Amino acid sequence: MDSILFSKKDGIASIALNRPKAFNSFNREMALAFQDALDDCQADQNVRVVVITGEGKAFCAGQDLKEVTDEKLNPGFKKILDEHYGPIISKIRALEKPVVAAVNGVAAGAGANIALACDLVIAHEKALFIQAFSAIGLIPDSGGTFFLPRLVGFQKATALAMLGEKISAKQAEQLGLIYKAAEEGEYEEYVNRISSRLAQMPTKALALTKQAFNASLSNNLEQQLALESKLQIEASETKDYHEGVSAFVEKRQPNFKGE
DSSP, X not given: OOXXXXXXXXXXXXXXXXXXXXXXOBOHHHHHHHHHHHHHHHHOTTOOEEEEEESTTOSBOSBOHHHHTOTTTOOOHHHIIIIIIHHHHHHHHHOSSOEEEEEOSOEETHHHHHHHTSSEEEEETTOEEEOGGGGGTOOOOTTHHHHHHHHHOHHHHHHHHHHOOOEEHHHHHHHTSSSEEXXXXXXXXXXXXXXXXXXXXXXXXXXXXXXXXXXHTTXXXXXXXXXXXXXXXXXXXXXXXXXXXXXXHHTSOOOOOOO
């Protein structure tokens, strides 16, 4: 069975983690296949939004502990972080199109933090988010120590990381940890609707928006204003900008091409 299910349709690329019997926990094969899929999405100009989800009951339970406790299979923490999770997080943030995490079930450890690195997180109402690291004597990785404090504040992030409490999708939405908790009968339709909407939007402008937000995490105000000026000029030179203005003047819906 392929550890990743990868498909494309109508500008939407779907990457599904496919180790359901292991709650989609990561082994080396899945981590590398996931990176390949992200690279494919970046290179394919027809892909205008990427949706990451999980097969079965879980989104992702993080690292497969059977791999790290197997003397023959264990790649070691340095390789796991430097070759698996680090590149995954970097690729998600560098992708020049929106990345949606469709969290269908439990997202624990690295699985939770991969979701939080995405641009939008839509979670099934029964999904859970768990910073499971402290329970086995580890620290949050996969960008957890970077994104958590920025999403929910220093105090709440510290509590989530140290106590490892289960956070429901609704609680996660209320905390600002995720964008939306969708009810059971609405979850799939909502993911599809948001993904389709993003796929029809001005992709280059969205990519530049993402680039600006990434930079804001380290820039001061003056640096950010200068970057906004630079990126806005780039946006104004796209075909989609001219289509958007024309559609506004002509009082019609724009037909963006992602160009």
